[in-house]
Amino acid sequence: MSRFRVAVHIVPRKGLLDPQGKAVADALHALGFSAVADARVGRHVVLDVDAASSDGALASVRTMCDKLLANPVTEDYEIAGVDAA
Amino acid sequence: MKFGIVVFPGTNRDGDAYDCVTGPLGASAVRLWHKDHDLQGADVIILPGGFSYGDYLRAGAIARFSPIMQEVIAHASAGGPVIGICNGFQIACEAHLLPGALLRNASLQFRSMPVTLRVETADTRFTNQYHKGQLLRVPIAHGDGRFTIDADGLQRLEENGQVVFRYADANGHVTDEANPNGSMDNIAGIISERGNVLGLMPHPENAIDALLGSRDGLGLFESVLARVSA
Numbered sequence: 001m002s003r004f005r006v007a008v009h010i011v012p013r014k015g016l017l018d019p020q021g022k023a024v025a026d027a028l029h030a031l032g033f034s035a036v037a038d039a040r041v042g043r044h045v046v047l048d049v050d051a052a053s054s055d056g057a058l059a060s061v062r063t064m065c066d067k068l069l070a071n072p073v074t075e076d077y078e079i080a081g082v083d084a085a
Numbered sequence: 086m087k088f089g090i091v092v093f094p095g096t097n098r099d100g101d102a103y104d105c106v107t108g109p110l111g112a113s114a115v116r117l118w119h120k121d122h123d124l125q126g127a128d129v130i131i132l133p134g135g136f137s138y139g140d141y142l143r144a145g146a147i148a149r150f151s152p153i154m155q156e157v158i159a160h161a162s163a164g165g166p167v168i169g170i171c172n173g174f175q176i177a178c179e180a181h182l183l184p185g186a187l188l189r190n191a192s193l194q195f196r197s198m199p200v201t202l203r204v205e206t207a208d209t210r211f212t213n214q215y216h217k218g219q220l221l222r223v224p225i226a227h228g229d230g231r232f233t234i235d236a237d238g239l240q241r242l243e244e245n246g247q248v249v250f251r252y253a254d255a256n257g258h259v260t261d262e263a264n265p266n267g268s269m270d271n272i273a274g275i276i277s278e279r280g281n282v283l284g285l286m287p288h289p290e291n292a293i294d295a296l297l298g299s300r301d302g303l304g305l306f307e308s309v310l311a312r313v314s315a
Contacts, residue, residue, distance in 0.1 A: 012188075016188075016233060017188075017191060017231075017267065019189055019190070019191050019192070019193050019267075020189065020193065023193060043142075068142070068146060068147075068150070069142070071143055071146070071179070071186050073178075073184075073185060073186040073233070073234065073235070074186045074188060074233055
């Protein structure tokens, strides 16, 4: 059994109104960053997980995302990285 | 006739719900702590407003896994009535008792103000004391009330008559200006397909006395009483 650090990005699903992302994009435009085409604001969750392998850690984190960490109605998630913790 | 009012850490409208059903409604009520495993014989469950678990992760996401919620889900699965108000609506969606989700208000502002609701159907156990098209003056107080659902789900809600309340203007017109949070189709409240679970963002329990500015919310609880006693 080893410990793995798994990072997850959870973002509002594309196509859904994300007022926070829009406010951030508007502020960046006001600062002169006209190259910003879109911004979405979500969450970044870092988990330390005990598992036999990195694949096992990933599988359990995906289950956690489906069950609690992301809302399947409105959010998408992606695993941002897995490292030995 | 007994109401069970669930209290999570961070719930703050349980007293309002309690006073509503035991006061003007004249029913009995019991508070149910989130760690309990027993509904104590309650006929109707209220998930009241507040900020359960600090709204951490997403509003309602963590409350949904409380011990008492497993009993509430079983009660709803057996056809028992459940009313989710504000944070309770968010919890009911997270618990899959109702479809959809409540997201951050489109304005990004917390909105605390009276709104006008249009009763979309009186053919439910929660609205039988109203009539279709009736306008109700009821307060809202929320930051995450933007009802959102996928296109198929929205069509099902509309076709099945599951949309119970919509935000409307003083003339009963459903307009963007009357929509305080950006909810799809101005949806303020829905019922489950089976009709036994109601979720709504506004606070009918705070519109039960002329002193509070409106008595329009009382009919909702009287509807439940009429149905359960019948």
